[in-house]
Amino acid sequence: MKSTRRFFLQVSAGATGALILGGGIAQAQRPGRPGRPAGPAILPSAFIQIAPTGMVTLTAKNPEMGQGIKTALPMIIADELDLDWKMVTVVQADLNEAKYGSQSAGGSRSTPNNWDLLRRIGASGRLMLVTAAAQTWNVPAAELTTELGRVHHKASGRSVGYGELAAAAAALPPPDLNQVKLKDPKDYKLIGKSLPIVDLPAMVSGKPIYSIDFKLPGMLYAVYEKCPVFNGKAVSANLDEIKALPGIKTAFLVEGNGDISSLASGVAIVASKWWYANEARKKLKVEWNEGPNAAHSTAGYNAKAQELFAQKPGFSIRKDGDPEAALASAAKTVDAKYTFPFISHAQLEPGNCTAKFENGKLELWAPSQTPGRGLQMASQALGLPPADITVHQLRTGGGFGRRLANDYLVEAAWIAKQLPGTPVKLLWNREDDMRHDFYRPGGYQHMRGGVDAAGKLVAWHDHFVSFGEGDKFVSSSNIAPGEFPAQFVPNFGVEATLIPTGVPTGPLRAPRSNSLAWVIHSFIDELAHAAGKDPVQFRLDLLGEPRVVGKGMETYNAGRMRAVLESVAERSGWGKRTLPKGRGLGVGFHYSHSGYFAEVAEVSVDAQNRVKVHKVWAVGDVGSQIIHPSSAANQVEGAIIDGLSELMNQEITIAKGRTVQSNYHQHQAVRMRQAPPEIDVHFIKSDNPPTGLGEPPLPPLLPAVSNAIFAACGKRVRTLPLVKEGFRWA
Amino acid sequence: MAIRLNVNGKPVSVDVPANMPLLWVLRDELEQCGTKFGCGAGLCGACTVHQDGVPVRSCVTPVSAVAGKSVTTIEGLSPNATHPLQQAWLEFDVPQCGYCQAGQIMTAAALLEKNPKPTDAEIDAAMDGNLCRCGTYIRIRKAIHRAAELTRAAKTNREE
Ligand code: FES
Numbered sequence: 001m002k003s004t005r006r007f008f009l010q011v012s013a014g015a016t017g018a019l020i021l022g023g024g025i026a027q028a029q030r031p032g033r034p035g036r037p038a039g040p041a042i043l044p045s046a047f048i049q050i051a052p053t054g055m056v057t058l059t060a061k062n063p064e065m066g067q068g069i070k071t072a073l074p075m076i077i078a079d080e081l082d083l084d085w086k087m088v089t090v091v092q093a094d095l096n097e098a099k100y101g102s103q104s105a106g107g108s109r110s111t112p113n114n115w116d117l118l119r120r121i122g123a124s125g126r127l128m129l130v131t132a133a134a135q136t137w138n139v140p141a142a143e144l145t146t147e148l149g150r151v152h153h154k155a156s157g158r159s160v161g162y163g164e165l166a167a168a169a170a171a172l173p174p175p176d177l178n179q180v181k182l183k184d185p186k187d188y189k190l191i192g193k194s195l196p197i198v199d200l201p202a203m204v205s206g207k208p209i210y211s212i213d214f215k216l217p218g219m220l221y222a223v224y225e226k227c228p229v230f231n232g233k234a235v236s237a238n239l240d241e242i243k244a245l246p247g248i249k250t251a252f253l254v255e256g257n258g259d260i261s262s263l264a265s266g267v268a269i270v271a272s273k274w275w276y277a278n279e280a281r282k283k284l285k286v287e288w289n290e291g292p293n294a295a296h297s298t299a300g301y302n303a304k305a306q307e308l309f310a311q312k313p314g315f316s317i318r319k320d321g322d323p324e325a326a327l328a329s330a331a332k333t334v335d336a337k338y339t340f341p342f343i344s345h346a347q348l349e350p351g352n353c354t355a356k357f358e359n360g361k362l363e364l365w366a367p368s369q370t371p372g373r374g375l376q377m378a379s380q381a382l383g384l385p386p387a388d389i390t391v392h393q394l395r396t397g398g399g400f401g402r403r404l405a406n407d408y409l410v411e412a413a414w415i416a417k418q419l420p421g422t423p424v425k426l427l428w429n430r431e432d433d434m435r436h437d438f439y440r441p442g443g444y445q446h447m448r449g450g451v452d453a454a455g456k457l458v459a460w461h462d463h464f465v466s467f468g469e470g471d472k473f474v475s476s477s478n479i480a481p482g483e484f485p486a487q488f489v490p491n492f493g494v495e496a497t498l499i500p501t502g503v504p505t506g507p508l509r510a511p512r513s514n515s516l517a518w519v520i521h522s523f524i525d526e527l528a529h530a531a532g533k534d535p536v537q538f539r540l541d542l543l544g545e546p547r548v549v550g551k552g553m554e555t556y557n558a559g560r561m562r563a564v565l566e567s568v569a570e571r572s573g574w575g576k577r578t579l580p581k582g583r584g585l586g587v588g589f590h591y592s593h594s595g596y597f598a599e600v601a602e603v604s605v606d607a608q609n610r611v612k613v614h615k616v617w618a619v620g621d622v623g624s625q626i627i628h629p630s631s632a633a634n635q636v637e638g639a640i641i642d643g644l645s646e647l648m649n650q651e652i653t654i655a656k657g658r659t660v661q662s663n664y665h666q667h668q669a670v671r672m673r674q675a676p677p678e679i680d681v682h683f684i685k686s687d688n689p690p691t692g693l694g695e696p697p698l699p700p701l702l703p704a705v706s707n708a709i710f711a712a713c714g715k716r717v718r719t720l721p722l723v724k725e726g727f728r729w730a
Numbered sequence: 731m732a733i734r735l736n737v738n739g740k741p742v743s744v745d746v747p748a749n750m751p752l753l754w755v756l757r758d759e760l761e762q763c764g765t766k767f768g769c770g771a772g773l774c775g776a777c778t779v780h781q782d783g784v785p786v787r788s789c790v791t792p793v794s795a796v797a798g799k800s801v802t803t804i805e806g807l808s809p810n811a812t813h814p815l816q817q818a819w820l821e822f823d824v825p826q827c828g829y830c831q832a833g834q835i836m837t838a839a840a841l842l843e844k845n846p847k848p849t850d851a852e853i854d855a856a857m858d859g860n861l862c863r864c865g866t867y868i869r870i871r872k873a874i875h876r877a878a879e880l881t882r883a884a885k886t887n888r889e890e
């Protein structure tokens with residue numbers, strides 16, 4: 001891929017003569033975004049430190065939440081730099097986007113956003129070390145090679161470690177990052193290898209590496225009770241009684257700023273130890289002003305959706321050809337209504353953040369996926385200049401999109417500001433976490449489709465009843481005009497009607513895709529059966545010739561999708577195996593976050609509707625390189641198991657404006673005995689830049705299993721979670 | 731009132747209310763943060779420790795219930811993280827976020843203590859109370875089998 005960005009390299013001699021190499025993106029060449037003020041002209045950074053001993057410290061810039069980025073990004077630098085991974089220590093960067101560039105983790109963007117930059121950083125470092133060696137030995141640089149942290153001169157049999165060259169290299173002028181020669185991918189030594197994962201030994205021995213584990217001397221602990229009804233206000237509370245309880249240091253009301261993604265109103269209780277603060281909540285009596293959201297409920301939303309289905313849709317999202325006429329003249333039509341619920345992120349480490357406010361300055365130790373946005377929000381909520389706020393990034397026990405929001409961070413900052421000089425750790429309990437999430441929004445889709453006499457899909461209409469006001473969707477509840485099978489069906493319409501909601505919504509792993517793929521590929525399956533076609537063949541016919549369809553945001557590479565679909569069919573023995581009665585195969589595919597994935601599930605269903613997933617095959621195309629194959633496979637396995645939890649059990653319901661579910665017994669995740677004993681993961685390496693893997697393997701799983709259930713027992717699932725349709729795990 | 735117990739081989743005494751859960755005694759009084767808080771209600775297994783060799787959920791175990799008893803946490807499972815389970819966990823890159831893994835390993839350690847050669851079904855049954863939100867179950871199961879193998883091999887070597 002041709003680099004469209006210019007890079008800048010900064011070199012300076014660090015303490016003890018270490019070589020410090022850094023890179024940034026020249027602001028002038030950064031693709032401009034309207035409404036964003038230009039930053040500093042250049043963004044120097046520090047990614048590489050080579051000590052005289054030869055030990056190398058690489059900086060991991062992005063938040064780590066289990067996606068393995070703390071290993072993968074430094075590996076990219078290390079490969080171009082020809083390092084010995086055994087000599088590498090990885091450190092987590094603090095938040096400094098002027099120095100490191102964007103430091104968010106979300107949307108499977110960490111790899112694609114950094115692939116080019118970090119290779120150039122590594123290659124520049126290598127070039128400087130080689131140049132230093134050439135000057136020392138007085139030989140042409142072209143005669144030198146590098147391997148495992150050393151420069152070699154074959155002709156004279158000499159070699160020298162990077163550590164010994166560090167001081168000389170640091171004195172050289174920096175090469176132009178745009179010009180620096182990158183390795184031929186066939187020469188990669190680390191990329192594509194499952195190297196020891198950073199932090200793994202610390203994890204298995206219980207080292208305090210997570211945000212929740214972080215402690216400061218003299219630290220106090222806080223809990224924060226929010227109104228059970230979203231956006232409700234704390235009017236008064238029995239604070240004196242609370243303050244008299246064991247271990248309690250103080251308690252106070254927080255008015256909040258009207259924005260629950262920043263600072264909801266509530267009651268803070270601060271104690272010497274967390275358990276005292278949490279215990280005190282049993283005695284806490286708060287008078288709330290619940291506000292207008294108290295009237296909201298899932299039952300109300302469901303009734304409203306049925307009412308809206310009977311009416312003309314609110315607005316159009318896309319219209320190609322004439323869907324109504326094509327439906328009227330189709331040889332066969334299918335009409336089906338699909339429903340999916342709100343769900344919670346339920347990452348295992350509950351929301352928390354440590355904050356200290358002293359001499360007008362705020363310091364935060366945070367598990368955020370968007371620490372930069374967190375800093376801005378704290379600045380606004382507390383009225384502090386951004387320059388007076390420091391954010392340290394801590395490893396976190398799962399993200400899944402929950403930590404794209406920064407409510408825990410702002411709450412901690414606010415509480416700490418009331419106690420100047422004293423560090424405070426805010427920790428939510430599980431109930432807080434589940435009842436005050438930014439949920440994956442539910443939705444309703446009335447699908448109508450038609451095939452012609454040859455079994456070709458000719459008409460598609462989707463009336464999507466989702467959430468929002470007028471034609472403005474709430475977060476993560478929309479459908480894109482280019483969503484598949486748009487551009488593949490001649491008469492295609494999507495229209496929507498929105499229901500206003502007071503329930504906070506937000507991105508959950510593979511946002512929108514995690515529900516849309518289920519509806520779309522379940523419905524395509526219904527159409528395949530109506531057409532009397534094999535579900536894989538029907539989809540191949542729908543995709544058509546390998547080609548790129550659409551432009552910009554709507555670009556869809558039918559060839560890449562065909563390839564993963566054909567591969568997964570082949571690997572799963574689709575159409576080649578006779579399965580016993582009660583057992584079936586189902587297929588689904590989806591394109592999201594730049595990744596193409598197709599999956600097949602083998603499922604059996606018994607007479608009591610007990611479901612067993614025997615095996616899942618997943619084939620993905622996320623570009624030319626799989627940086628860390630073991631981590632990559634782990635992400636796919638995890639996404640598949642995550643998808644099974646969403647499919648079978650997970651649902652958040654609202655009654656009287658509050659979340660009904662409070663803990664894992666009511667919002668269940670798959671356990672080991674329910675997980676498929678085998679998951680076959682395969683990657684097709686295509687000639688495209690590497691893209692992320694946290695999200696795209698999840699969406700196809702839901703329709704694959706739903707369609708397999710149909711193949712196994714003839715029951716078509718149109719409502720999630722499956723427990724509502726009478727299914728359960730075997 | 732001071733409560734005495736033994737944690738990872740060391741006698742300790744804590745002055746806390748009798749109903750304070752062992753989890754919070756470990757994390758906030760004894761500064762042993764390897765044991766994790768996930769649900770606080772015995773539903774996820776992140777807080778699993780051994781009480782006299784038996785796995786218990788420390789979030790729902792009042793400290794008074796372990797007075798005079800021996801508690802082992804992930805920090806005390808082995809010197810230098812060399813327990814066969816810890817080795818197998820590294821061999822198969824089991825963790826993703828890793829937050830559940832101390833609990834997983836402690837439950838698995840108690841299983842292997844009782845049953846040196848568990849079947850898949852026995853592993854599934856023993857591990858049922860341990861949630862992995864990241865979905866690393868297939869690797870956990872594989873790693874338990876591997877650890878069982880490593881333990882048997884070590885034993886044979888010792889006996890030879
Ligand atoms: S924290 Fe104890 S079982 Fe979840």
Ligand code: FES
Binds near residue numbers: 348827830865
């Ligand atoms: S590895 Fe994240 S919860 Fe298990």
